[in-house]
Amino acid sequence: MTLAVIVGPMGAGKSTVGALLAESLGVLARDSDTDVERIEGRSISDIFVDSGEQHFRVLEKAAVADALASHDGVLSLGGGAVLDPDTQALLAGHRVVFLRVGLSEAVKRVGLGTGRPLLLGNVRARIKAVLDERAPVYESLADFTVDTDGRTPAEIADEVRQALEQVARP
Template identity: 45%
Template sequence: MKNLVLVGFMGTGKTTVGAALAASLEMKHTDLDDAIVEWEGRSIPEIFTDQGEAYFRDVETKRLAQLLAVGSQVVTTGGGAVLRKQNVEMMLEHGIVIALHATEEELIKRLEKDTGRPLLAGGVATRVKTLMAERAGVYDFAPIQVDTTGKSLSDIVLEIKRQVVERTQDGEQ
């Protein structure tokens, strides 16, 4: 089976959904951010502080290529992984891409509890609104789109599995 690649804005549930999806399909789950932390030997906030976002994005692209080459796994990405055309092309070539979405209000509620996100410095609500505006449409390339707002984890996983099966039966990506 091809890789299943989950993309979406931060807080949409990519890592949580990816782990549950992988378990239900008996596939390996790899979180791109975790793989970067392991490779770099330091946290993402430390990478941003020490080297900057451009360096982080370079590492992200290299690590994504390595992970996608393995095949047959669920790969969850950071929210900004789709900002590089090269990453999008790799995801589409080596996987079935699933974009997770949630309402702005839901994202703010989820992210207010998370202190480890460098791009949210300066106030969660303000940054979420700004980043969502900047990233409008960047996840539209994904052939499978799933709204996670107000849905249970099991319902989200079932919806993804249903859409993946439909696409594979239709001979699509």
Template identity: 55%
Template structure:
């Protein structure tokens, strides 16, 4: 198996899960999301894993989930926003068609501000999002084969831009 057709990375709320599902539909392939894989494997929501076990344990589940998904899945794969924090994950992704979906902070607050499913943005989302991006921006750029800005674009328009960036044709 040759690995995923597309791997989506980028910050929380940028649309990896939404656009990933659309892309899979347009390409006539399957969609997989490592956050969803972790929820199924653990039988708990992401926020509960953070609360009960802490972030380092979640990151280890995530590291393993990415490894398994990259090895097994040949469709569209969306990762959680922090997956690229792990150096071995970044090394693994170097061989794959990774697209970084980007957005600015105001768009991020609009898309995630009121959503309690994301434990890292529970208090002062604007400040926390800026801090996360200061720590991660360079890692997203380092791993990505293409960058697609999502501000002022519908999920359908983002999906189209991803297909263009990777020169992929619809099914």
């Protein structure tokens, strides 16, 4: 079973924190977005542009299901992966950590000149819409929520590690 599943919106630091957490726990880190890119042989942006979001979501769903079934380290999910009801069901029984990020911090981390396909147009407005839409889903799935604003990835990973250790104690 996966030791911890990291969820949250773009700019929360899921991949970075997941890698640091895995290193501190002595396990492997895995990222569902990286898995999709490796399987497809192209970037997520290219998948969105060439094949559309729906195609990407099908690939993402399969990648997450495979990782949840086969990976026993730390798994970071793409921001939209949790929107799929089947994926939500698969997360049951796993320790899910929601990395919460505020709008201003997310905009600062993601940047205004980004190549993220969901952010075409008014970047700040799109990030706000994504945060508003997805926050309730992240919260409903999470065993732990960690605020990331104004904190380093190492501080966040340490808090997650401590939370996981508390759960592991009898």
